[in-house]
Amino acid sequence: VMMAEFGITDRQAEAILNMRLRSLRKLEEMELRQEKDKLLAEQDELHKLLDSPARQRTRLKRDLASLRKEYGEDTPLGRRRTTIAEAAPTVEFSMDAMIEKAPVTVILSQKGWIRGASGHEPLDREYKYKEGDGPAFALHAQTTDKLLIAADNGRFFTLGCDKLPGARGFGEPIRTMLDIDAEAQIIAVVVHRPKTQLLLAATSGKGFAALTDEILAETRKGRQVVNLKDKVRLRVVREIAEAHDHVAVVGDNRKLVVFNLEELPMMARGQGVALQRYRDGGLADAITFRLEDGLSWQMGGKGDRTRTETDIWQWKVARGAAGRMPPQGFPRDNKF
Incomplete structure (x- = not known):
């Protein structure tokens, strides 16, 4: 086995087998002494290095020169492998x-x-x-x-x-x-719908217009858009068509007011402004419409009958007024 493993002759194998164990220990002892002398010399060199700032500077210079020689910009290891260029334009992607x-x-x-x-x-x-x-x-x-x-x-x-x-x-x-x-x-x-406006009105008679893009909620908790006090509740949320130019508001007291849509502020959050003034009750309903087309509402009873009132000059007042009784035939539930 020894001859096959180490490629030695039969005589060499026999000589090794006949060698005394003491001789082998002697060889091992010599190697250990050599290693000890080497470590002691290294220890002595390190002590001298720690005790001498001048030696430290010399050592640093030598090591840096060696590193520069091996990893310099012109060496195979130090040469840049990547290129620097302008980043590609970002691409916006929506899920x-x-x-x-x-x-x-x-x-x-x-x-x-x-x-x-x-x-x-x-x-x-x-x-x-x-x-x-x-x-x-x-x-x-x-x-x-x-x-x-x-x-x-x-x-x-x-x-x-x-x-x-x-x-x-x-x-x-x-x-x-x-x-x-x-x-x-x-x-x-x-x-x-992007850039669509909503009419928001509360039972207190206050309201405002808001863009749908500004009231989108990003979390499950939603977004507080209309600030309400005490027992006031949000009553009306309606889309405002582009052609609409007036607002109609009716209260629980069946008083109706009509005013220009330009008087309604655009807000992202808040209580809004007074749309109608009340002594008793609060806001029942509100809607936007085109003055030229008239104010329409659903009639009671069977079917989908709609009535349109075009002569509404007597209800057209400034925003925040008390208003007056609606036209004949206006729904008893005060809803448009």
Whole structure:
């Protein structure tokens, strides 16, 4: 085995086997002494180096020169391997672009169960609800749209239509998706349209206009848009069409005022300004319209009859006035 492993002759192998163990120990002792002498010499050199600042500077110069020689800019190891250039232009990418666009019908029940039916179903279609529940909101949207959900405590929430549960069952409670207070009531569901304005009005008679882009919420907790005091609640959330130029406000006392839309300030958050003055009660409803087209409202009874009043000069006053009784035939529930 020894001959095959080390490539020695038969005589050499026999000589090794006949060598005394004492001789082997002698060889090992010689190696240890040599290593000791080497370490002692190194120790002596290090002590001299620590005791002499001049030696330290000399050592540093020598080491730096050695490193420069090995890793200098012109050496294979020190030469730059990468190039420096201007960064490529950044590309903005939205995750919304990954959502497949498809029509969807959003259904929200009175008790806050939400679902999305594929396609644009008739909004007056009868859907099934849990016992004791019923319809509240139904609207058409796209899966790429975002919903603006307004609660009567003045907070707005955002929910992507692509996250809506299917319409085969009753849907899911919206409060499992958004942190809406248990006491708060949902008063409006609006599809977000960029640069669209909303009319926001509270029961106190104060209100303002807000851009939908500025009230989008980024978290489940939503965004406080309308600041409310005491028992005041947010009552009206309506889209303002581009052609609209006037605002109509009616109170619980059935007094109606009409004023120019330019008097309504644009705000991102706050209480707003006084739209109508009250002695008793508060704001019942508000809407924007085009003066040339007249003020319209839904008639009572069966059918979808609408009445339009074009001669409204007697209700046109400055913002914040008390107003006067509405035209004959105005709904008894004081809703447009």
